[in-house]
Amino acid sequence: MIATSGSQQRILNIVIFLVLCVGVVVAVAPLLYMATTAFQGAAYVQTYPPRLLPDTLNLDNFQQAFASRNFGRALLNSAGVALSTSFLVTSLAATMAYSFARFEFSGKRIIFAVLMVMIMIPGVVLLIPQFILAKNLGLINSLPGLVLVYSAGPLAFNTFLLRGFFENLPRELEESAIIDGANAFTVFWRIMLPLAAPAISTVAVFSFLGAWDEYLLALNFLTDQNLRTLPIAIANFRGQHSSNWGLVFAGSLTAVIPTILLFVFFQRYFIQGITSGGVRG
Numbered sequence: 001m002i003a004t005s006g007s008q009q010r011i012l013n014i015v016i017f018l019v020l021c022v023g024v025v026v027a028v029a030p031l032l033y034m035a036t037t038a039f040q041g042a043a044y045v046q047t048y049p050p051r052l053l054p055d056t057l058n059l060d061n062f063q064q065a066f067a068s069r070n071f072g073r074a075l076l077n078s079a080g081v082a083l084s085t086s087f088l089v090t091s092l093a094a095t096m097a098y099s100f101a102r103f104e105f106s107g108k109r110i111i112f113a114v115l116m117v118m119i120m121i122p123g124v125v126l127l128i129p130q131f132i133l134a135k136n137l138g139l140i141n142s143l144p145g146l147v148l149v150y151s152a153g154p155l156a157f158n159t160f161l162l163r164g165f166f167e168n169l170p171r172e173l174e175e176s177a178i179i180d181g182a183n184a185f186t187v188f189w190r191i192m193l194p195l196a197a198p199a200i201s202t203v204a205v206f207s208f209l210g211a212w213d214e215y216l217l218a219l220n221f222l223t224d225q226n227l228r229t230l231p232i233a234i235a236n237f238r239g240q241h242s243s244n245w246g247l248v249f250a251g252s253l254t255a256v257i258p259t260i261l262l263f264v265f266f267q268r269y270f271i272q273g274i275t276s277g278g279v280r281g
Contacts (some may be wrong), residue, residue: 005258016276023210031256038062065237070225071243071251074233078212078255081229085150085211090204093155094196097162098188102174113161115218126153131220139221146221146229150211158203165199166192177276209259230255 023173039057064069099105100112129147131140139145169192177187215231222228228236234251 033254034249034256037246038253040246061246062254065250065254068237070228071220071233073253074228076229077143077227081147081150082208082211084147086204086208088147088151089154089158089207091208092151093158093162093203094193094200095188096155096159098166098192101157101164102164115156115159119160123153126218128215128219134221136271141221141223141227143227146218147211148177149217149221150214151207154207154210155225156208162199162203165196169195172219201266205262209262212255
């Protein structure tokens, strides 16, 4: 490998910095425009050239959005569904991953291979089978039914992620606890779960975000207006107020804020959890 001179390295660093700046602008500009439009009055929404910073902060769009029919209920529905999905996926994936990482049982390799195949199947392919199964089980038009469908999708990947993390934990900790009289559940609950906190947090947050932002399944599984989730409520704004983009973006910004806060508070867990879980998979 040919070593680069000091000047060449500086040029390379400048190029990398400029590329990163362009990437940041491309990523942030749509979000900034959405936030600006949400805080502008209707008369300024479609001005050209578009404004990236509002002259004044106008909360009329947010007031109108929350006063609209079923928007507040949709927000609560999405929060309940996302939290329930996150809890269910995290609980099942953690126990399954620990079992695959630490125990030997009949059919272990076959079952894990089936899970790996499930990761490769696009979720949209399973939409019709999931709908028919949910209809036969009486889960259509039900928020608990939607939680079960949401939980089934990411379960295989999250099990794979956590399995790699558990396999990297030293077995000596478990052996010492067993010698002291702890059973398998105590070892899992008191020792393994605290050590796996970064990976567990990553799975919980990703599961929450997946359920919080999901639109297609909720649109097909929920027909009662009182059960609709936040993405559907925002889409209804577009249908009812096709020219009022300020209202649409106010609802969209309301949906985006929780995801940004989750990333800000848990970003260090994302990096540590993903890298540690992917070392041995």
